[in-house]
Amino acid sequence: xxxxLALPDDILLSIEKPERYIGNEVNSVTKDKDSxxxxxxxxxxxxxxxxxxxxxxxxxxxxxNSYKDVWCERVYxxxxxxxxxxxxxxxxxxxxxxQDPVKDFDFLGFTLxxxxxxxxILQILDLSKIALLAKDRTWDDPIVIGGGPCTYNPxxxxxxxDIFYIGEGETKYREIFDLYxxxxxxxxxRTVFLHECAKLQGIYVPAFYDVKYKEDGxxxxxxxxxxxxxxxxxxxxxLDLNETFYPTKPxxxxxKVTQDRVVLEIMRGxxxxxxxxxxxxxxxxxxxxxxxxxxxxxxxxxxxxGYEEISLSSLxxxxxxxxxxxxxxxIKSCNEKKVNISLPSLRIDAFSLDVMxxxxxxxxxxxxxxxxxxxxxxRDVINKGLTEEDILRGSHEAFLGGWNKVKLYFMLxxxxxxxxxxxxxxxxxxxxxxxxxxxxxxxxRNGRTIDIVASTSFFVPKPFTPFQWAPMNTKEEFLEKxxxxxxxxxxxxxxxxxxxxxxxxxxxxxxGVMARGDRRLNEVILKAYxxxxxxxxxxxxxxxxxxxxxxxxxxxxxxxxxxxxxxEDEIFPWDIINPGVTKAFLLREWKTALSxxxxxxxxxxxxxxxxxxxxxxxxxxxRT
Amino acid sequence: xxxxRLKFSKHGPIKFLGHLDVMRYFQKAIRRAEIDIxxxxxxxxxxxxxxxxxxxVGATSDGEYMDMxxxxxxxxxxxMDKLNAVMNEGIKITAIRELGEHDEKAMTAAYAAKYRIxxxxxxxxxxxxxxxxEKYLRQDKLPAxxxxxxxxxxxxxxxxxxxxxxxxxxxxxxLLLSMSSAATLKPALLFGAFFNSLGKELSTNxxxxxxxxxxxxxxxxxxxxxxxFITDDINTRFMLNG
Numbered sequence: 001x002x003x004x005l006a007l008p009d010d011i012l013l014s015i016e017k018p019e020r021y022i023g024n025e026v027n028s029v030t031k032d033k034d035s036x037x038x039x040x041x042x043x044x045x046x047x048x049x050x051x052x053x054x055x056x057x058x059x060x061x062x063x064x065n066s067y068k069d070v071w072c073e074r075v076y077x078x079x080x081x082x083x084x085x086x087x088x089x090x091x092x093x094x095x096x097x098x099q100d101p102v103k104d105f106d107f108l109g110f111t112l113x114x115x116x117x118x119x120x121i122l123q124i125l126d127l128s129k130i131a132l133l134a135k136d137r138t139w140d141d142p143i144v145i146g147g148g149p150c151t152y153n154p155x156x157x158x159x160x161x162d163i164f165y166i167g168e169g170e171t172k173y174r175e176i177f178d179l180y181x182x183x184x185x186x187x188x189x190r191t192v193f194l195h196e197c198a199k200l201q202g203i204y205v206p207a208f209y210d211v212k213y214k215e216d217g218x219x220x221x222x223x224x225x226x227x228x229x230x231x232x233x234x235x236x237x238x239l240d241l242n243e244t245f246y247p248t249k250p251x252x253x254x255x256k257v258t259q260d261r262v263v264l265e266i267m268r269g270x271x272x273x274x275x276x277x278x279x280x281x282x283x284x285x286x287x288x289x290x291x292x293x294x295x296x297x298x299x300x301x302x303x304x305x306g307y308e309e310i311s312l313s314s315l316x317x318x319x320x321x322x323x324x325x326x327x328x329x330x331i332k333s334c335n336e337k338k339v340n341i342s343l344p345s346l347r348i349d350a351f352s353l354d355v356m357x358x359x360x361x362x363x364x365x366x367x368x369x370x371x372x373x374x375x376x377x378x379r380d381v382i383n384k385g386l387t388e389e390d391i392l393r394g395s396h397e398a399f400l401g402g403w404n405k406v407k408l409y410f411m412l413x414x415x416x417x418x419x420x421x422x423x424x425x426x427x428x429x430x431x432x433x434x435x436x437x438x439x440x441x442x443x444x445r446n447g448r449t450i451d452i453v454a455s456t457s458f459f460v461p462k463p464f465t466p467f468q469w470a471p472m473n474t475k476e477e478f479l480e481k482x483x484x485x486x487x488x489x490x491x492x493x494x495x496x497x498x499x500x501x502x503x504x505x506x507x508x509x510x511x512g513v514m515a516r517g518d519r520r521l522n523e524v525i526l527k528a529y530x531x532x533x534x535x536x537x538x539x540x541x542x543x544x545x546x547x548x549x550x551x552x553x554x555x556x557x558x559x560x561x562x563x564x565x566x567x568e569d570e571i572f573p574w575d576i577i578n579p580g581v582t583k584a585f586l587l588r589e590w591k592t593a594l595s596x597x598x599x600x601x602x603x604x605x606x607x608x609x610x611x612x613x614x615x616x617x618x619x620x621x622x623r624t
Numbered sequence: 625x626x627x628x629r630l631k632f633s634k635h636g637p638i639k640f641l642g643h644l645d646v647m648r649y650f651q652k653a654i655r656r657a658e659i660d661i662x663x664x665x666x667x668x669x670x671x672x673x674x675x676x677x678x679x680x681v682g683a684t685s686d687g688e689y690m691d692m693x694x695x696x697x698x699x700x701x702x703x704m705d706k707l708n709a710v711m712n713e714g715i716k717i718t719a720i721r722e723l724g725e726h727d728e729k730a731m732t733a734a735y736a737a738k739y740r741i742x743x744x745x746x747x748x749x750x751x752x753x754x755x756x757x758e759k760y761l762r763q764d765k766l767p768a769x770x771x772x773x774x775x776x777x778x779x780x781x782x783x784x785x786x787x788x789x790x791x792x793x794x795x796x797x798x799l800l801l802s803m804s805s806a807a808t809l810k811p812a813l814l815f816g817a818f819f820n821s822l823g824k825e826l827s828t829n830x831x832x833x834x835x836x837x838x839x840x841x842x843x844x845x846x847x848x849x850x851x852x853f854i855t856d857d858i859n860t861r862f863m864l865n866g
Contacts, residue, residue, distance in 0.1 A: 001636060001712055001713035003636040003637065008744075009744050009829070010830070012682075013682045013829040014828070014829060018640040018681070019641060024636070024712060024714065026653075026656075254641050254645045254649060256648070303656065304656070306653060306655035306656040306710075308651065337655070361667050
């Protein structure tokens with residue numbers, strides 16, 4: 001335990017939740033800093049409760065600390081109140097375990113999970129007193145490295161990073177650490193070290209790539225400045241998830257965090273191919289973990305943490321082939337231990353309802369469907385397999401089982417969307433209500449009734465999806481569509497049983513700019529940060545007007561990135577990266593979408609997306 | 625089935641844990657230690673544990689208490705060893721006593737608490753507070769405004785201070801203060817009123833509070849006294865009848 005905190009008691013007592021900053025949690029790792037060669041500060045650029053809920057950091061934290069010569073610590077964004085104190089008292093940002101300044105570390109790694117965290121990266125660098133721009137850094141600064149889904153288009157933040165690691169973190173860090181040790185022992189320059197890294201698969205050093213633009217503002221070329229580094233960066237991927245490191249001693253926070261339970265990752269990748277979904281493409285091909293291996297991991301992690309809940313994690317847990325066996329095992333062993341099981345992302349059917357009735361309080365829990373669109377036509381365009389019949393049949397069975405709360409998730413602003421699709425949202429919600437009244441006779445309702453929540457988010461086209469060519473709606477279009485949705489729901493017979501929620505349109509627009517942005521956004525982000533923008537992902541701190549003003553000052557048109565119609569052969573900023581799926585496949589899917597056709601999933605038929613080149617996973621399993 | 629009373633200490637960074645988080649911490653530790661804890665009935669069963677008195681955030685302690693009920697155990701020392709093996713250094717079980725059937729819960733049996741109070745390094749008063757405090761405590765009445773559910777009321781703190789000693793060299797005060805459902809005197813209220821009596825304001829978080837122990841009330845024949853929940857030392861007793 002580290003009794004020497006970076007902050008004096010009176011400061012810790014004057015801010016909200018001091019437990020965010022004191023480290024020393026159960027299973028956190030403390031080493032002797034003089035006995036290691038590499039000190040790695042791993043950062044999730046958001047508040048502690050969010051960052052501590054992230055599985056990826058727990059994996060890399062555990063793996064790095066299993067190396068004798070590395071000590072990995074954690075850093076999260078100081079909340080607004082702490083941010084102010086650190087600036088006022090001129091206290092440098094510190095890592096949680098040693099409470100030492102982040103600037104003293106060899107590496108500072110960021111996981112980039114959503115676009116709206118970009119100004120928080122600058123906050124961390126700034127509070128750590130690390131040069132904000134990679135070009136200004138020396139060996140006195142850590143190597144700043146980014147990973148996670150946003151690095152599949154890292155172009156808007158290339159100025160702030162020395163390295164982007166593209167793909168799954170388990171595979172290449174050992175080599176990077178060895179290169180680093182060698183460089184420091186031999187006294188080579190930072191640039192030479194980065195050059196060596198850039199030769200590794202999955203490693204993108206943006207400073208070594210030169211971008212040229214056409215007159216219309218699109219990209220002409222992105223070329224390496226050295227001959228011996230790749231022109232395209234291929235993602236890194238674990239070929240065998242049973243052999244790879246998995247944390248069974250995750251750090252257990254003192255305060256309640258968002259994901260306050262053991263998380264058991266059962267597989268990576270997804271067979272479904274929903275056309276709006278980025279994760280579905282990035283993590284292809286689907287790779288399952290062995291069920292016996294998972295049973296061991298579950299028991300071990302519960303024993304080591306003392307958590308009272310375990311959750312399965314994957315993009316679509318119903319697609320895990322040994323799910324019934326795994327859940328049977330968990331129900332048996334968890335019952336003895338009084339551990340709860342939480343099962344997100346399960347398709348609602350007889351099997352899942354049976355399981356849910358065993359592990360949840362039916363009266364309190366709700367059913368979740370994500371039809372994503374209001375009509376079958378629209379669902380075919382986005383390749384979302386769920387039909388109205390599925391929803392109504394699932395609801396019917398659930399109502400018989402005692403459920404009476406239903407959550408429905410939709411998107412507005414999808415390509416080819418018409419008023420009919422928008423009004424279809426109210427239709428489906430109403431049909432679910434009708435299903436309830438028909439299924440549960442009045443005398444069996446016991447004073448309860450149906451309770452439906454319909455939520456819409458605004459569709460943001462993402463790189464490496466078939467919809468990467470799609471123009472995004474404007475804020476005005478979004479709000480008009482939300483209004484139509486609301487009116488559509490209000491006009492339903494059972495409208496008083498349906499509650500409607502919709503997202504902020506401003507935040508969606510910003511996300512759209514960043515998602516498909518290019519290097520010219522670096523300046524905008526830096527300037528917006530200097531004007532005080534941080535925690536943009538938190539509605540109450542997101543200053544849309546400041547961002548708009550900054551775009552203007554930088555001479556950058558945000559609509560270039562959102563509403564513009566992209567040509568089929570346009571070179572995208574993210575074409576420098578190859579996640580396994582080919583651009584030809586995505587284009588094929590885009591055209592299939594526009595023709596209103598569905599595509600099969602990976603278990604039915606191979607679509608030739610390109611991910612088979614990794615030589616593993618569902619691509620090589622028998623098809624049904 | 626056994627009812628146990630555990631005494632534990634709280635030091636270092638752990639002092640920043642709020643009461644609810646300490647509870648959550650223990651719930652997980654009990655699972656890690658695989659103690660055969662009793663669970664309540666119902667759809668969401670919870671461990672049968674309860675705490676004597678919440679300690680304010682920022683305070684350390686050598687005398688916190690938690691009651692728990694186990695279905696089975698080999699011995700109290702085994703429970704103690706198993707728990708300490710999975711605890712952070714900052715929280716340590718220092719004693720366990722098995723309770724009788726008729727023993728009250730720690731929460732209801734608490735009668736007083738002993739504190740050692742100093743000032744935090746950066747917030748030390750700019751006057752000889754020990755000297756002033758001694759004069760203050762010698763008064764017959766020590767009025768203070770105490771916040772209640774319905775507003776504020778004036779109370780006299782004097783009968784709630786059982787004993788005190790002042791250490792000028794280390795600039796700290798040891799106080800045995802009333803802490804029961806009938807009357808509780810918190811160090812912050814006492815020091816706030818003391819500062820006010822000098823026309824000064826006690827700054828927030830200035831007090832460095834250490835709880836030495838929590839005391840229970842005992843009637844033994846004609847003797848009435850208060851003593852730590854778990855103790856073998858007769859000298860720790862504070863006689864209440866003269």
